[in-house]
Amino acid sequence: MSTDRSRRGERAGRLVRLRRDRTLLLMTVPAVALLLVFNYVPLFGIVTAFQYYDPLIGVRYSDWAGLEQFRRLLDDPVFWQALKNTLYLSFVQLILFFPVPIALALLLNTVVSERIRNLFQSVVYLPHFFSWVLTITVFQQMLGGAGMLNQFLRDHSIGTWDIMTDPDTFALLVTSQAVWKEAGWGIIVFLAALSAINSEMYEAAAADGAGRWRRMWHITLPGLRGVIVLMLVLRLGNALSVGFEQFLIQRAAVGHDAADVLDTFAFYYGIATNDYSYGAAAGLFKSVISLLLIWGANKLAHAFGEDGLYRR
Amino acid sequence: MTEEPSRRTFVGKAAAVAGSVALAPVLSACGGGGGKQTGSNTRAGLKAALPAYVPSTSLRPDIPSVSGAPDAATDPAFLRYPAERPVTVSGVPGRGGSYTAVTPLWGTVPPPGNSFYRAMNKALGVDLTIKPADGNNYATIVPTMTAAKRLPDWIQLPTWWNANFNLGRLAGTQLADLTPYLSGDKVRRYPNLAAIPTGAWQAGAWGDKLYGLPGGSTRFSIAGTVFHRRDILESRGITADDVTSADDMMNLGKELTDARRGVWAFDQVWTYLFSFWDVPPTWRIVDGELVHKFELPQFLEALDWHHRLAKAGYMHPDALANTPSDTRFYSGKVLIVGGGTGAWNLADHQSGTAADKNYRRGAFNIFAADGKSRPSTFMGASTSIVSYLNARLKPAQIEELLAVADYLAAPYGSREYTMVNYGVEGVHHTMVDGVPTATEDGKKFVQPTTYGFLVQPSSVISNQGADVVTRDFAAFQAANVKALYKPVFWNMNIGMPQDISTALAAQSVDDAVNDCTRGKKKVSEVRAAIDGWRSGSGERLKRWMTENVLDKYGTGQ
Numbered sequence: 001m002s003t004d005r006s007r008r009g010e011r012a013g014r015l016v017r018l019r020r021d022r023t024l025l026l027m028t029v030p031a032v033a034l035l036l037v038f039n040y041v042p043l044f045g046i047v048t049a050f051q052y053y054d055p056l057i058g059v060r061y062s063d064w065a066g067l068e069q070f071r072r073l074l075d076d077p078v079f080w081q082a083l084k085n086t087l088y089l090s091f092v093q094l095i096l097f098f099p100v101p102i103a104l105a106l107l108l109n110t111v112v113s114e115r116i117r118n119l120f121q122s123v124v125y126l127p128h129f130f131s132w133v134l135t136i137t138v139f140q141q142m143l144g145g146a147g148m149l150n151q152f153l154r155d156h157s158i159g160t161w162d163i164m165t166d167p168d169t170f171a172l173l174v175t176s177q178a179v180w181k182e183a184g185w186g187i188i189v190f191l192a193a194l195s196a197i198n199s200e201m202y203e204a205a206a207a208d209g210a211g212r213w214r215r216m217w218h219i220t221l222p223g224l225r226g227v228i229v230l231m232l233v234l235r236l237g238n239a240l241s242v243g244f245e246q247f248l249i250q251r252a253a254v255g256h257d258a259a260d261v262l263d264t265f266a267f268y269y270g271i272a273t274n275d276y277s278y279g280a281a282a283g284l285f286k287s288v289i290s291l292l293l294i295w296g297a298n299k300l301a302h303a304f305g306e307d308g309l310y311r312r
Numbered sequence: 313m314t315e316e317p318s319r320r321t322f323v324g325k326a327a328a329v330a331g332s333v334a335l336a337p338v339l340s341a342c343g344g345g346g347g348k349q350t351g352s353n354t355r356a357g358l359k360a361a362l363p364a365y366v367p368s369t370s371l372r373p374d375i376p377s378v379s380g381a382p383d384a385a386t387d388p389a390f391l392r393y394p395a396e397r398p399v400t401v402s403g404v405p406g407r408g409g410s411y412t413a414v415t416p417l418w419g420t421v422p423p424p425g426n427s428f429y430r431a432m433n434k435a436l437g438v439d440l441t442i443k444p445a446d447g448n449n450y451a452t453i454v455p456t457m458t459a460a461k462r463l464p465d466w467i468q469l470p471t472w473w474n475a476n477f478n479l480g481r482l483a484g485t486q487l488a489d490l491t492p493y494l495s496g497d498k499v500r501r502y503p504n505l506a507a508i509p510t511g512a513w514q515a516g517a518w519g520d521k522l523y524g525l526p527g528g529s530t531r532f533s534i535a536g537t538v539f540h541r542r543d544i545l546e547s548r549g550i551t552a553d554d555v556t557s558a559d560d561m562m563n564l565g566k567e568l569t570d571a572r573r574g575v576w577a578f579d580q581v582w583t584y585l586f587s588f589w590d591v592p593p594t595w596r597i598v599d600g601e602l603v604h605k606f607e608l609p610q611f612l613e614a615l616d617w618h619h620r621l622a623k624a625g626y627m628h629p630d631a632l633a634n635t636p637s638d639t640r641f642y643s644g645k646v647l648i649v650g651g652g653t654g655a656w657n658l659a660d661h662q663s664g665t666a667a668d669k670n671y672r673r674g675a676f677n678i679f680a681a682d683g684k685s686r687p688s689t690f691m692g693a694s695t696s697i698v699s700y701l702n703a704r705l706k707p708a709q710i711e712e713l714l715a716v717a718d719y720l721a722a723p724y725g726s727r728e729y730t731m732v733n734y735g736v737e738g739v740h741h742t743m744v745d746g747v748p749t750a751t752e753d754g755k756k757f758v759q760p761t762t763y764g765f766l767v768q769p770s771s772v773i774s775n776q777g778a779d780v781v782t783r784d785f786a787a788f789q790a791a792n793v794k795a796l797y798k799p800v801f802w803n804m805n806i807g808m809p810q811d812i813s814t815a816l817a818a819q820s821v822d823d824a825v826n827d828c829t830r831g832k833k834k835v836s837e838v839r840a841a842i843d844g845w846r847s848g849s850g851e852r853l854k855r856w857m858t859e860n861v862l863d864k865y866g867t868g869q
Contacts, residue, residue, distance in 0.1 A: 054810065055459045056478050076819055139637070145629020146574060146645070154572055164633045167832065252634035255832035256823040258492040274475060274810055 049280040069281035079282065081257060082265035089261065090239040092171040093178060098235060100179050101186030102228065106220065108187065110212075124184025132245040137180050139173075140164055163252075167258035174246055189227060197216050197223040231305040237294025240286045262286045351480030352865045357520025361491050363499035368507035368723045370398045373772065375786045377531075383511065384691060385531040389773035391787040393747055394725035400504055401728055405715035406437030407585025413466040414714055415699075415765035417444035428735045428757035435731055436716050440466075442762050451476045458482060466713060468527065468699040468765045471515055480807020483518035488701040493524045493714055502718035504728075509770055511694030514803045525717050527697030529770040532789050534689055534796065535593070536652040537586040542674030542784075545646055552676050557683025558588070558617050558623030561676075565626030568647050576646055577630035579637040582618050582829040584650035587689040589614035589681040594816075595857070597802040597867060602800075602848065604856055606821060606842045614681065615835050622831030632830050642667035656785045658775040672780065675788050678795040689792075690799040699766045720767040724774065733760045747776040803860065804868040812856045815849030 018025070044059075049069055051062040073079050079264070104124065111117045127135065141147050145162035153160050163173060173277030197219065205215050244263040251259040262282060294309075295310015353361075373388035382388070398602050421444050422428070433439055442466070445453050451473050454837040457463050458477065463486055483489075492498075499506045509529050516524015540552055545568075555561055568577035587593075589610045596603050605611050616672045621627060631637060640646045642664050664671030678687045701713055716792055722728030730748060734741040740754035750758065773789075806814070824841035827833040842850075 006674075007404050056481055058459065140630065140633060140635060144633055146576075147629075150629070151574065162629050162632070165629070165832075168782045170316070177531065250633075252826060252830070253632065255827040255830070257827070257833075268823075271821055273814045273819050 036252045046280070046284055048277050049284045051277055052293060053274065053277040055281070061295045069277050070237045070285070072278065073281050073285060076269075078260070078269065079265060082260040082262050085258065086115060086240055087240055087262040089171050089174065093175050093242065094235060094239075096172075096175045097178055097183070098232070100183040102190055102224070104183060105187040105190035106216065108191065109220070121184075124182070124187070127181045128185035130181065132181075132249060135177055136246070136249050139177055143173075165253045170250075170258045174243075174250070177246065178243070189231065190224060193224050193227040194220065226306055229301050229304070230308065231307050233294065233297040233301050236297040237290055239293055240290050344366060351483065351518045351805060352861060353514075353805065354522050354865060358514065358517055360756060361495050361517055361520055361522045362510055362513050363494045363508075363522070364506060365508075365510050366500065366503065366506040368400075368504070369770075370723055371725050375773075375783075377782075378790050378793060381691075381796045381798075383531060383798060384793050384796040386786065386789035386793050387530055387532055387771045389782050391779050391782055393774075393776050395746060397725055397727045397730055399727045400722045401719050404435070404437035404717045405712075407712055408437060408439070409709055410439040410441075410714045411709075411713065412441045412443060413468075413699075413766060414443050414445055415468040415762060416447035416450040416470065417759065417761060417765075418447040419759060419761075422757045422759055422762070423748075426757040427753060428740055429734050431739070432731070432763065436473050436719060438712065438716055439545050440716065444759070445763055446679050449687045456508070458486060463487075463702050465702045465705060465709075466699060466766060467702075468601045468697065471693060471696040471698055474805070475808075475813050478807075480518055480805065482700075483523045484521065484703070486703050486706055487523050488710055488777060489521050489523060490701065490710070490714070491527070493710060494522055502714055502721075504718045504721035504723065504769065505714070506522045507723060507769065508721060511803055512770070513748065515693050515695050515805070516698040517698070518805050518807070521865045524698035524700055525767045526695045527699060527765050528768040529695045531694065532653075532793060532796070533692040533694060534653060535692060536650060537678075538584050538648060538650050538676045539641075539655065539673055539675050540583050540649075541641065541644060541672070542646045543668070543670040543672040544644055545674070547670075552674055554677045555676055557681065560679040562617070562621065562624070562626075563623060564648070565624065569626045571625065574645055576626060576631075577648055578627045579623060579631040579640065579646040579649040580627070580829070581621075581636075581648065582825075584613040585618070586611070588679055588687070589617075590685065592686065592799045593690050593692075597800055602854055602862060604846075604854060606818070606846070606850070612682075612835055612839065614689065615825065615838060617681070618829040619831060619835055626828075628776060634830070637662070639667075642671065644668060653785070654801075656781060656788075658778050661775065661778040662780045674784065677788075687792075687795045688797050689795055691802060693803050697765055697768070709711045717767040720763050721769050724772045729769065732763045734758060735740060766805075779785035798869050800867045800869070802868050803867065804861075806861055808856065808860075811849075812853055815853040818845050821845045830862040832838070 046064070047059055050065055050067070051059070052065050053059065053062045062253050108117060108120060111120065130138075143149050143163040145160065145165065147164075150160045151160065163169060166173075201214055201219050205219060212216070240262055242261050242263075244261075244267075247261050247264050248267070251264060253259075256264075256268075263286075266279040266282040266286075270276060270282060298308040302312055356525070371390075371394055374391040375389035377388045377436075378386045424441075424443075428440060450470075454467075454469065454477055457467075469479065471479075474480075494502075494505065505525075508526050509531065511531070512526035512529030513522065513524070515526060516522065542552065545552055548568075550564070555564060565577040568590065569575065591605050591608060591611050591614055594605055596605070596608065622632060628637075628640060630640065631646065637646065637649050637651075641649050653675075656675070660673060661671070678689050680687045701710055705713070719728050720732055722732070730737075734748040734750065735754050735758040737748075739744065739751065740758050741748040741750050743749070773782050773785050775785075821838070821841050824833055824838045826840045828835060
């Protein structure tokens with residue numbers, strides 16, 4: 001009897017909430033529709049990875065391949081090379097790229113003058129709005145074999161180093177391009193987290209005689225921890241997406257052995273040669289691994305008592 | 313980083329692809345057996361389907377065409393724009409029908425419904441809505457239209473994308489069969505279409521039926537050539553015609569490179585130079601058997617030379633990084649570049665002389681790499697620009713559009729040609745010293761490729777206001793027309809199943825070759841990639857080509 005009542009009460013409560021929040025809910029409808037149409041409906045395209053898909057006769061009539069495309073994939077040395085490159089680049093970016101926006105945000109947080117702060121912020125945001133073509137052109141002009149650096153070296157009879165076409169240092173090159181282009185933009189979320197830290201805590205700590213480093217260690221960083229962990233979880237989930245355009249453009253310069261990542265592999269060995277199902281299989285492989293990674297990272301975050309992607 | 317090819321670049325650019333075979337996956341018949349179709353043409357069937365050839369005699373070129381090897385001839389050249397512009401179409405071709413046409417465009421899309429489109433519609437007597445689509449994405453735009461079976465009434469499908477578009481299968485299902493309207497003497501109803509040479513019609517013929525309307529035609533179709541800065545070479549006392557072997561070419565690289573001054577001799581040339589080692593576009597017949605170019609020792613020799621060129625430091629570092637070459641060439645930072653012959657035009661001359669008033673583009677004559685054999689290079693297809701009508705159109709509508717096509721195919725210098733290429737006199741162009749010169753409206757609205765990409769008369773060389781370009785290009789063609797040869801499967805349309813076209817694309821070898829020509833991979837590594845490809849897909853490809861094409865249809869020569 002009592003459970004019955006409580007259930008009725010729950011239902012009534014839900015109705016009340018629905019009525020109360022209907023405007024907000026209505027406002028989310030377009031976003032949900034967008035998500036459905038562009039993110040969920042296309043998921044049905046996954047079926048092509050299990051077919052010999054032929055666009056002219058469509059998904060319904062294409063021959064069934066079962067797991068044949070995946071078998072081909074696992075037998076393909078080029079695929080393994082692309083996977084290896086992806087993981088390596090992802091690792092390098094994690095080590096060298098991930099901490100940069102945090103450090104920049106902390107640095108920015110210590111700047112008192114608002115004018116300098118705004119100027120700094122604008123300068124580091126700007127490259128985010130450049131296209132990859134432009135970014136890489138700038139790097140080519142500076143570091144390329146005929147660029148400023150090498151022309152200077154040549155003028156002074158010092159040995160030249162064409163950084164833009166060196167496959168051995170390609171991972172460092174693309175990471176520095178990513179830092180230059182995106183690190184500034186990446187600080188936004190950390191700045192937001194910093195502004196959420198109660199300033200009274202700093203004042204109290206300062207009154208108790210805590211120095212700048214102590215305050216950072218005991219107040220700022222713990223305040224940022226949740227966001228850092230969240231970003232790390234997202235980054236790990238995206239470990240197999242290191243970028244597409246950046247590699248597409250520079251693939252010829254350093255050679256495909258160094259520059260092929262899973263996304264460019266799916267493009268060149270799938271779409272570009274009309275082998276759609278093969279490309280779809282490579283894409284699906286990537287998605288499944290990414291899902292596992294994000295799930296694992298989220299578990300780990302929870303184990304450390306953080307929120308991760310959602311609160312438990 | 314994309315190239316923006318001009319209308320005529322296509323002929324050269326596409327030749328590399330179209331020279332051998334036009335590929336389109338065909339539906340492999342269910343249940344096996346002998347039911348597989350390739351969409352190819354039989355000799356007799358093709359002969360019955362092709363239109364008669366009735367050359368136009370309305371204008372006399374300043375530099376007439378010269379014949380060379382079989383089926384090869386230079387394009388006629390005009391130094392002056394004809395003062396008297398003959399009328400080749402009497403009355404208005406259309407009867408007021410309403411149609412939509414889609415063409416690829418590399419450039420700025422003119423605003424819809426502009427004064428040029430309106431004037432054209434009036435002249436054509438139809439309501440033709442032209443919808444230019446971004447050329448760089450064209451290969452992905454069209455498959456979505458064909459998958460949804462929603463092609464426009466009239467569409468241009470460049471032949472180098474035949475495989476992407478599945479052309480062999482679109483023909484007859486989504487594209488209209490024009491054989492009943494144009495084959496044999498029926499084409500005489502449309503005199504300007506009848507003046508398009510037979511070879512170009514062949515590019516649009518599938519399964520012994522005629523589907524395509526040619527957008528231009530040339531009998532001097534090569535994959536491209538190796539250009540040089542003639543003004544700079546000559547100022548240093550170098551005559552390009554003296555370069556007659558690969559060794560000469562390498563020595564020139566040494567002589568011209570001066571890295572300290574920021575000058576390197578070479579940009580990328582592989583695509584345009586490898587044929588000088590007697591390498592075919594794809595196939596060759598040796599002792600009655602098909603041999604792929606990857607299997608030929610001279611392919612590896614050519615590769616070795618290019619690898620050494622990159623390693624020797626004679627190539628511009630930005631070329632090794634694969635960035636576009638135009639500015640380097642104009643500014644004299646590189647002196648030798650490869651490219652389609654379409655680059656030899658008025659716009660190039662204007663850009664070049666803007667950067668350096670002495671600018672003059674030249675090209676090396678075709679030579680044999682060893683300096684001893686007979687110089688030769690393979691010919692590409694007679695056209696790579698082909699447009700098609702929608703299969704849903706009624707016969708009367710097809711006839712109306714063919715009449716419109718006849719107007720668009722009017723020969724160089726005619727009244728109709730002037731309208732299609734320069735718009736209305738006084739509005740879109742004015743005559744300055746006998747040369748149609750675009751007005752502001754003309755620059756904005758008149759893109760010669762909008763209508764020209766549907767149908768065009770056969771190519772002429774004409775660069776009004778830059779006689780030097782016309783003369784140089786005509787002289788180059790005349791000097792080299794004897795070196796052209798028809799490769800195996802020349803001008804044949806071959807549709808193939810998906811896995812065979814993937815095998816032909818040989819992406820892994822292609823990647824290795826590109827890396828090798830930029831000094832990133834050794835020739836031995838390319839050989840390993842070739843061995844890997846050959847043992848799997850390469851052998852399958854060769855067997856398929858032998859059984860389905862060579863044994864059934866011959867070599868097309």
